[in-house]
Amino acid sequence: MMLLPCPWCGPRNVSEFRYAGEAGTRPEPGQATPEQWRRYLYFHTNPAGWVRESWYHGAGCRRYFPLERHTVSNETRATGESR
Amino acid sequence: MNVAGNSQDNGRRNGRPPSHNGKARSSRSRYSALRLLRHGLSQQDWPLAWRQPPMRSSYDVVIIGGGVHGLAAAYYLAANHGITNVAVLDKSYIGSGGSGRNTAILRSNYLTPEGIRFYDRSVKLYEHLAADLNFNVMFSQRGHLTLAHNDSSLRTMRWRAEVNKLQGVDSDVIDAGEVKKLVPYMDTSTTVRYPILGALYHPPGGIVRHDAVVWGYARGADALGVHIHQDTEVTGIDVSGDRVTGVRTNRGDISAPVVVNCTAGWSTLISDMAGVSMPVQTFPLQAAVTEPVRPFLDTVVVSGTLHVYVSQTDRGELVFGASVDPFASYSTRGSLEFIEGLAGHVLELMPPLSKMRLLRQWSGLCDMTPDYSPIMGPTPVEGFHVDVGWGTYGFKAGPVSGEAMAETIATGRTPEIISSFGLDRFTQGRLVGEKGAAAVGH
Ligand SMILES: Cc1cc2nc3c(=O)[nH]c(=O)nc-3n(C[C@H](O)[C@H](O)[C@H](O)COP(=O)(O)OP(=O)(O)OC[C@H]3O[C@@H](n4cnc5c(N)ncnc54)[C@H](O)[C@@H]3O)c2cc1C
Numbered sequence A: 001m002m003l004l005p006c007p008w009c010g011p012r013n014v015s016e017f018r019y020a021g022e023a024g025t026r027p028e029p030g031q032a033t034p035e036q037w038r039r040y041l042y043f044h045t046n047p048a049g050w051v052r053e054s055w056y057h058g059a060g061c062r063r064y065f066p067l068e069r070h071t072v073s074n075e076t077r078a079t080g081e082s083r
Numbered sequence B: 001m002n003v004a005g006n007s008q009d010n011g012r013r014n015g016r017p018p019s020h021n022g023k024a025r026s027s028r029s030r031y032s033a034l035r036l037l038r039h040g041l042s043q044q045d046w047p048l049a050w051r052q053p054p055m056r057s058s059y060d061v062v063i064i065g066g067g068v069h070g071l072a073a074a075y076y077l078a079a080n081h082g083i084t085n086v087a088v089l090d091k092s093y094i095g096s097g098g099s100g101r102n103t104a105i106l107r108s109n110y111l112t113p114e115g116i117r118f119y120d121r122s123v124k125l126y127e128h129l130a131a132d133l134n135f136n137v138m139f140s141q142r143g144h145l146t147l148a149h150n151d152s153s154l155r156t157m158r159w160r161a162e163v164n165k166l167q168g169v170d171s172d173v174i175d176a177g178e179v180k181k182l183v184p185y186m187d188t189s190t191t192v193r194y195p196i197l198g199a200l201y202h203p204p205g206g207i208v209r210h211d212a213v214v215w216g217y218a219r220g221a222d223a224l225g226v227h228i229h230q231d232t233e234v235t236g237i238d239v240s241g242d243r244v245t246g247v248r249t250n251r252g253d254i255s256a257p258v259v260v261n262c263t264a265g266w267s268t269l270i271s272d273m274a275g276v277s278m279p280v281q282t283f284p285l286q287a288a289v290t291e292p293v294r295p296f297l298d299t300v301v302v303s304g305t306l307h308v309y310v311s312q313t314d315r316g317e318l319v320f321g322a323s324v325d326p327f328a329s330y331s332t333r334g335s336l337e338f339i340e341g342l343a344g345h346v347l348e349l350m351p352p353l354s355k356m357r358l359l360r361q362w363s364g365l366c367d368m369t370p371d372y373s374p375i376m377g378p379t380p381v382e383g384f385h386v387d388v389g390w391g392t393y394g395f396k397a398g399p400v401s402g403e404a405m406a407e408t409i410a411t412g413r414t415p416e417i418i419s420s421f422g423l424d425r426f427t428q429g430r431l432v433g434e435k436g437a438a439a440v441g442h
């Protein structure tokens, strides 16, 4: 079983959560070119190591929160932030 | 670009010139029924199917990744274009990636005209592969069923069937009664949670022996002079200006004017080394197999709604698969959630299987793209090519990809059959959406 540290609910089984992908910086919609939007939508860093991502606790507090996870070992560490 | 064959090892072992008609020929180790008998009786060891040559300091083409894609590209470079000074490097053993872990389903009933045409060429190549490679790849065209449990999937299936037919691919929508005839063990009653409304039936689809395909291409490429280096990990890629010049490995540096990335689940790590970013994310995909039982299932059955598919191997085991794990990862550890969900779904389809025992489960890495289509051809770094984005569906594409990548490298032009799959389609907004045909049925 793999546990994720929800900042609101504490450690809970990963099956309660939905993966929302790597945390990225959304370009300013008014200014971004179509090409910049597509880069934001489609391109990820996909590292074999630590990555900062966004998760949704659907079966708990129903909030999005940031998380750091090691993509090879699946270890996680809380970021200390709640959003 | 000059990648003409190097004369010192032009496949001329045993005094025989290479044949360039797409067939591997090596008098050293041609397999036949007679040889099987003679070898069996004499109890001698079989000669190695491919050599372990010393690594050169330069090659005309370096292919990273010894899965079906890398090995097929090497084979067709040698067989179709006479380019034999080629090395295939793998950090582990060949077939250790997705190519040795997949559930070996071959089909061409995709959704887009670009996809259908491409995968159909691969099925055609697979039909002759055993003869071309002199290696039994056990391609069994037993038919492929994709079940529809609701109106929207029935609609997608009709759409697929019509586009398939326009491309000359044998594919049709059948009703639940016909499904029952093909698979008598299937629960086609109307009172279940997800009743079967019909199915997309694709008679030329089937399964192949995945290891045999990998070994057959390796042996065929080796016989034509290609070097296969296992336990050789690429740790860096040298780029000078905007041109690739070679690779670094744990066994030393190699210079090469052409480097091809065929590393599937690891492919962004390799492209990063050349400074090329790709819209690929690595997700694990799990599968499982039961103990063998007597043959009762002679089609491949896929249910997108139930996230499950099943086929029976020649040995009698049932092979099960599903969609990718719910989050990106490089870990190939199986999960209990997967196997519990899978078992439940299988039993909804075929209740009599409740007594069967699972033998094992495993996992492999899949290089997922946003549109469920591959990324093939040149990159902004000259000489650095990619053949990646194979997601959960790339084993069937090994032959056509190898053929097309070999042509791209040999001629410097991207053949039409892969021209829609370029890396630039993502920033230009020309996606080739295959999700409806590839998310669960691989
Ligand atoms: C469980 C499962 C079921 C599947 N079912 C199907 C199916 O039914 N039908 C279908 O068509 N497809 C299926 N697939 C997908 C298919 O397996 C892959 O798309 C296909 O095998 C990819 O082949 P490849 O040659 O590109 O990559 P791989 O076979 O993954 O080979 C990549 C190789 O690169 C090597 N490598 C990585 N990094 C380095 C490095 N730094 N240096 C040197 N070498 C390196 C690896 O060791 C590996 O051997 C399935 C996949 C899985 C996991």
Ligand SMILES: [Zn+2]
Pocket: A006, A007, A008, A009, A010, A057, A060, A061, A062, A063
């Ligand atoms: Zn929570």
